[in-house]
Amino acid sequence: MQKTLSSPNRMVCSYFDALRRLSYRTEHEVNINHKHQDTSLCVILSVTGVEAFLNLYFRVLISEKAYKHAEEQILSDLDNKVSLDIKIKSWPYLVFNEKLDLGSGIGQKFTTLKNLRNSIVHFSSSHETIKTPGITINGMANTSAYDSIKAMRPIELLGISEKFICEIFRLRGIEKHNICHMLHLWTGKVPEKMS
DSSP: OOOOOOOTTHHHHHHHHHHHHHHHHHHTOOOHHHHHHHHHHHHHHHHHHHHHHHHHHHHHHTTSGGGGGGHHHHHHHHHTTOOHHHHHHHHHHHHHSOOOOOSSHHHHHHHHHHHHHHHHHTOOOOOEEEEETTEEEEEEOOOHHHHHGGGOOHHHHHHHHHHHHHHHHHHHTOOHHHHHHHHHHHHOOOOOOOO
16 A cells, blocks of 8 residues: 555544535435434544544644643553543643543533444343243344434534633633534534624
């Protein structure tokens, strides 16, 4: 394979461009089954986009003098492919000396989304048994998590991921009026016009 060099934000923008297209298209899907399936892909892609962002953003940050103190640990974590849980729980504190609030607000919403993604990506049968008079069915799989996606709106999933990334910018100390420009840089989301 030929080596290709790109700006660090290229992959993140690519994931979020795909997520935006899929989210908008799925919002208007009339086939219930297609809508459910595509919304589940939005769940997967929204978490994947955030993880790619974290990998690339923190890799860029540790090349700056102010964040050199975290370089060895971040590089080790990247080399060892640590879980997304470890990244969101430890990297902001390690780099910014600030923890993400994962128990409320956008941190909690993203954690719920991440856990849902994990349950459908790492799905396996719970191998349950249903018994009714005269009938026993063995080997049933609990698909409750997957079925819960039917009630979700793809645009809201996109919004959770974008807001979670904005929270990382906030922890870094990016001024509120510049966060939309950072989101544009890293995800391709064009800032809304100010009135």
